[in-house]
Amino acid sequence: MLILTFLAASLAGATPADSTPPRPITQWIHTTWTTREGAPINIRSMAQTPDGYLWLGTVSGLVRFDGVRFVTVSDTTIAHGAKRLLASSDGSLWVVWAGGDVTRMGAGHAEHFGPETGLPSINELTESKTGVLIAGTVNGIYRFTGGKWTNVSRDWGYQGQQAAEVWFDRDAGLWTIEGRRVSYRPAAGPSFLDAGELRTGSGPTDFAEASDGTIWLAELGRSVHTMARPGEHPPFSEVQVGSNITLVDRKGSLWIGTAGDGLRRVPDPARIRGRSIGQFGPEAEQFTESNGLLTDVIDVMLEDREGNIWVASTRGLERFREGAFLPNPIPNGVRGRIVYAARDTSLWVATFNRLGFYRTGPGNPSTVSTTWFPVNWAEDSSGNIWSVDRYRIARLDGKAFAILPSPRPRPEQLQDIAVDPSGNVWLYDGKMGLVRLAHDSLIQVSPPDVPTVPLGKLFVDRVGRIWVAEYHQVLLDDHGRLRRFAKDNGFQDWVQTFHEDRDGTIWTVGPRGISRFENGRLRTMPARQALPGLGVFAMAVDDEGAWWVLNRTSVLRLPPGEVQRAWADSNYQMQYRSFDQLDGIPGTFPQTMLGPWMTRTADGRIWVASDSGVASVDPRHLPAQAAPPVLIEALRVDGRERPAGGDQVLPPRPANLEIDYTAMTLSIPERARFRYRLDGEDAGWQEVGTRRKAYYTGLGPGVHTFRVSDANGNGLWNPDEAVLVFRILPAWYQTLWFKALLVLAIGGLGGAAVALIQRSRHHRAQEALAAKYEATLAERSRIAQDLHDTLLQGFAGVSMQLKAAERALPDQPDVAAETLVQVQQLTRETLREARQRVLDLHEPDLGDQDVASALDTSGRALIGTTGIVFALTTRGDRRRLPREVEMAAIRIGREAIANAVKHAEARRIEVIVGFEPGALHLEVRDDGRGFTPEQGERARSEGHLGLTGMRDRAARCGGSCEVRPGPYGGTEVAVQLPLMEADGDG
DSSP states (O other): OOOOOOOSOOOOSOOOOOOSOOOOGGGSEEEEEOGGGTOOSSEEEEEEOTTSOEEEEETTEEEEEOSSOEEEEOOTTOOSOEEEEEEOTTSOEEEEETTSOEEEEETTEEEEESGGGTOOOEEEEEEOTTOOEEEEETTEEEEEETTEEEEOTTTTTOOOSOOSEEEEOTTOOEEEEETTEEEEEOTTOSSOEEEEEOSSSSSOEEEEEOTTSOEEEEETTSOEEEEOOTTOOOOOOEEOSOEEEEEEOTTOOEEEEEBSSOEEEESOGGGGTTOEEOTTOTTSEEEOGGGTOSOSBOOEEEEOTTSOEEEEETTEEEEEEOOSEEEEOOSSSSOOEEEEEOTTSOEEEEETTOOSEEEEOSSSOEEEOOSSOOOEEEEOTTOOEEEEOSSOEEEEETTEEEEOOOOBSOOSOEEEEEEOTTOOEEEEETTTEEEEEETTEEEEEEOOSOTTSOOOEEEEOTTOOEEEEETTEEEEEETTEEEEEOGGGTOOSOOSEEEEOTTOOEEEEETTEEEEEETTEEEEOOGGGOOTTSOOOEEEEOTTSOEEEEOSSOEEEEOTTHHHHHHHOTTOOOOOEEEOGGGTOOSOOOOOSOOOOEEEOTTSOEEEEETTEEEEEOGGGOOOOSOOOEEEEEEEETTEEEESSSOEEEOSSOSEEEEEEEEOOSSSGGGOEEEEEETTTOSSOEEEETOOEEEEESOOSEEEEEEEEEEOSSSOBOSSOEEEEEEEOOOGGGSHHHHHHHHHHHHHHHHHHHHHHHHHHHHHHHHHHHHHHHHHHHHHHHHHHHHHHHHHHHHHHHHHHHHHHHHHTTTOHHHHHHHHHHHHHHHHHHHHHHHHHHHTTSOOOOTTOOHHHHHHHHHHHHHTTSOOEEEEEEEEOOOOOOHHHHHHHHHHHHHHHHHHHHHSOOSEEEEEEEEOSSEEEEEEEEOSSOOOHHHHHHHHHTTOOHHHHHHHHHHHTTOEEEEEEOBTBSEEEEEEEESHHHHHHO
16 A cells, blocks of 8 residues: 655745855765665655655655655556656656556555556656646546546547647746647747747657746757747757756756766856857766766656755765855865955965965965965065964965065064054064064064963954963054963863954854953853854854854854843853754864864955865855654554654554654764654653654553654754644543443442451461561570670689789789779670660661661771771662661671671671662671681570571571671671561561
8 A cells, every 4th residue: 555644844935036146066966875884776856845845756666765865665566667756736746657657645545547447658747836737648638636537638639649748838828849840839829820830759858847937948959958838939049968857946956967077067158148059068067977976867856845856866965065164175185274364355364284375255266386385374464474384484476475574583483473553573483482673573472471382373353452372372563562371260171262252352263262351351251152063163253243153063154142141140051053064064173273264255255274174154144943744644553654744543552652753954964963752651851852753662552642843953842732632542441431430340249358367467466466476585585695694704804803903912012903993894894785775675766767877877886996997888779678677787788897896806887778679788898817617616606696686687587698708808797678578468
């Protein structure tokens, strides 16, 4: 089944004629698509439907193109290739197949016409501006009215037997060709008139009309020439080249697709009026395979609604597009360049590591030879051009530069030159710094900041102040008063370019962005307000006050006042429009501190230099910036495609849902960015870059609204969204009647289940109470044993110390006194431990603390002033856990920390709390003297129950506690407490 989506985003209506002068065809942006990019070959015809799609008729069938994707539209009922396409004013696409049948496609359906419907084999289709649709057939002329085709040859006075070519001019006059005879029927009729004969009798023909009404006819066997309406006698004009196709674009240029000479164009056909131009006459530009054309045999041409010229052939598809920037190739190959604008509108270009200048306008381009590589130049008030290299100073004398006598002292590392309003020549030398040229002498004004870094740029403002960009600072010579601006007064980095605005404010740009001189300081705009790439390496301002700045990859245009607004509001993010190679800028920008790379000539054009030439833009004639219309193309449910129009009702439980969408522009479609959302499913807009497909899985029943919007690449989102509404049917168990029945069933069973549930809960509560009692009893027994151990060991030690004091008292009273001090200390320690064991009988009050916070607090309290380093880290999704798990973890962890403090002689204790999806993992590590399993068994046999208590607590929670030697020494206590069992218990 042939599926074609026509949506309401119509671009119908011709675009007004472009008043800008045509540029040379070699300066158009040329793009090709071959089989490598998925393009079809052997293209016979092209058409653009009102929704914006470009359609390609090929020997293999029909292909749709949105500027990015080629989509083959197949129909198993049609086995022939497409030879003619016509996009009619009602939004339909008419396809004439190789066998002569025709198919009308639109509104999601296809309608076929052929001999079975009374329509003979079709040669050509045409439609007038009033919507009259005509077919030239092997049996004369047919008209489509009332949903069917009718032969009108007799009614319209057509004398031919067939019509090989039919074509309407803009006055609705109908032209036909049969054999060598050309006929013409005026819009008012009533019949056809003889319009003459073809110059040759074979090969295809094609009509085109100029804006002044001149009719051009392409004849393969002879030329492209004018045709006169019957009764008129205009001058005869022709371009002598065998042509398959011709068209006149919106600027009035005549394009010719030849059968071996490539693409030809006459920019202004009025200039060859009444003349016959030779096959290779200079009046017709030529673009061939040597210029990058896929083939010199052109079969089809079309101008789309955006003014792009499309060329098709047996090898693929090509587009010619005028970019915002006009490229201007400069000799010397791929090399970095710098540019300078003189006051006479001329542009001076220097190429790195090449001698001489290239000068354009006024007049013809010319090369000014030098014996050095220019690094910079300047112009004085008399129009003299000055230039410098490392140690020479030169001034333009006619068509050549004259080198001035070497001044004293002799310069060694000249970097820049400038001329102030008084005519003084200023230079920057890497060895001498800022100097002024006085006759044949150099007068040092200020030594360089860093002599080992010979970097300096000069700028003269309107009042004659000299600004110098040095390495990491700016020097200002205010008529003899010197000031330096460095990091201590706001300056952040070195300067690439100075600028003085209309108010006299001084701005600088450089790798750190934009800076401004105010209140005696150079202040840099915050990084949060920076433009893409942060760094700004060149700038110019147009007549409207818009800033044009250059970053590492593109040229940005900031609207008038945008920089000033950002300066006044530190939270404001500057808006801009971006230009790059897609807009006609050739090559890339050199990453060097030399410059300038951008300038404005006196005619108002902005120029930028790259490694492949220079390019200019006229700020007064920028192409439209608005985001193109966005269309939803298709809805695909579990791999089965549906048209995206109309009300969509989808089957229950769709596993996978895909939505195809696109931006309807054929100029720079690769710059379009998209965002979409599904109401009720997506929390917000999903920005997906250049992706033209949305994916959803497991959507529930109900009405869903999908929205998609696009942007032009600068973040300016199209306010006109494309919307698709679809309804997913519920499964039988998702219906209201099933849910109602389920509620009744649950209600009926509920009463019976309540008693069972209450009885079960009571039984579980009794078991839980008993278990808790037993656990508490065991815990108290353990604490009692700990108290016993603590008091027994402590008082045993006290007793032994008192006996020692008693024996020493008669003869060694000082030893007895010292022993008594130790007895006091031992008694206090024993009582402290006893109190701690008693406190363990009570569950700690965690409050808002989780396990990690409680262990951190306990650990730091146990360490006290011992000097041990304590660290606690967490892993995973930190959260509150069931109380039994938290209590067990805190007590085990506290016991392990206490053991490490008392017994390990550790210098560092580390606690790791891991919040895993199904378990709590706790590790206590120390770097002390270590602990072996044999020591653990000996401790248990001697009645020390701390380790046993830790294992018992973990076991009661269904977990484990393992005490083992650490991998790098010391001891490691590893605890694993499951959460699922804990949750179930709670």
